Amino acid sequence: MLDKDIQSLLIRLQQTWHETIPVSRFMEIEPLQTRAGELDVTASLAPNINLHQTMFAGSIYTLCTLTGWGAVWLAQELAGVGGDIVLGSADIRYLAPVTDNPVARVDYSVIQPQCLAQGHKLKQTLTVVLWSGNLECARFQGTFFSLPSG
Amino acid sequence: MLDKDIQSLLIRLQQTWHETIPVSRFMEIEPLQTRAGELDVTASLAPNINLHQTMFAGSIYTLCTLTGWGAVWLAQELAGVGGDIVLGSADIRYLAPVTDNPVARVDYSVIQPQCLAQGHKLKQTLTVVLWSGNLECARFQGTFFSLPSG
Numbered sequence: 001m002l003d004k005d006i007q008s009l010l011i012r013l014q015q016t017w018h019e020t021i022p023v024s025r026f027m028e029i030e031p032l033q034t035r036a037g038e039l040d041v042t043a044s045l046a047p048n049i050n051l052h053q054t055m056f057a058g059s060i061y062t063l064c065t066l067t068g069w070g071a072v073w074l075a076q077e078l079a080g081v082g083g084d085i086v087l088g089s090a091d092i093r094y095l096a097p098v099t100d101n102p103v104a105r106v107d108y109s110v111i112q113p114q115c116l117a118q119g120h121k122l123k124q125t126l127t128v129v130l131w132s133g134n135l136e137c138a139r140f141q142g143t144f145f146s147l148p149s150g
Numbered sequence: 151m152l153d154k155d156i157q158s159l160l161i162r163l164q165q166t167w168h169e170t171i172p173v174s175r176f177m178e179i180e181p182l183q184t185r186a187g188e189l190d191v192t193a194s195l196a197p198n199i200n201l202h203q204t205m206f207a208g209s210i211y212t213l214c215t216l217t218g219w220g221a222v223w224l225a226q227e228l229a230g231v232g233g234d235i236v237l238g239s240a241d242i243r244y245l246a247p248v249t250d251n252p253v254a255r256v257d258y259s260v261i262q263p264q265c266l267a268q269g270h271k272l273k274q275t276l277t278v279v280l281w282s283g284n285l286e287c288a289r290f291q292g293t294f295f296s297l298p299s300g
Contacts, residue, residue: 058212
């Protein structure tokens with residue numbers, strides 16, 4: 001997989017989010033890069049502040065959720081298989097306020113989506129960490145399901 | 151407490167959210183009513199859809215988070231005490247798609263905020279249920295902290 005192919009996938013991921021999930025566009029959520037099997041996703045701080053001028057807890061969760069969803073989507077695209085991805089359950093711990101430059105990071109290299117090609121659903125629990133600079137600000141764990149698409 | 155006093159508190163709650171949390175305004179989150187010690191909060195579906203045209207998982211979580219936050223705020227206002235409310239951790243299970251008229255409901259009558267008046271922090275775990283008509287669509291549990299305000 002060439003870097004330019006990954007770049008075009010990340011552009012398509014952003015388009016998918018912004019065209020189908022209005023909140024993701026309002027939050028200015030954007031895939032940043034992949035590196036060493038990890039996906040980084042960011043959002044602008046301004047639309048996502050709370051009354052303390054730090055990142056709103058709901059926005060932190062949403063950024064982590066879409067990062068996990070994006071990891072499954074990316075793994076599927078790289079494997080050439082399709083599936084409808086939904087979040088079944090999740091938990092999150094808030095560790096420190098996000099004051100600047102939020103980056104959510106997830107390992108997508110662990111995802112094995114080939115079962116979808118045989119008509120079986122995929123169940124995948126992912127941990128997403130929300131960084132602000134070198135500070136770990138939140139830790140999200142979500143269980144995603146992907147159903148073979150008709 | 152007269153009904154009109156509760157109504158004015160709910161209006162002030164909505165103003166607080168919409169003026170300090172831009173995402174809450176975009177999502178059109180609104181306190182609906184209180185009844186029998188419970189607070190109901192709604193949001194419009196249109197700004198909160200996903201690619202399946204049902205309510206986006208991130209928006210469901212955010213609505214539940216603000217409903218829990220609003221319950222602590224309301225209990226504090228009714229008790230005449232102040233505190234800075236933050237969410238420490240939460241988990242959520244998605245049970246059914248939300249296709250119409252989301253209402254998040256929480257019991258605020260259990261909250262005992264008087265400790266804040268003595269300078270002690272409040273720790274409160276709340277369960278918020280997200281209804282669509284008579285269908286329970288998600289169940290959120292969050293642990294909120296409120297710190298005596300300077």
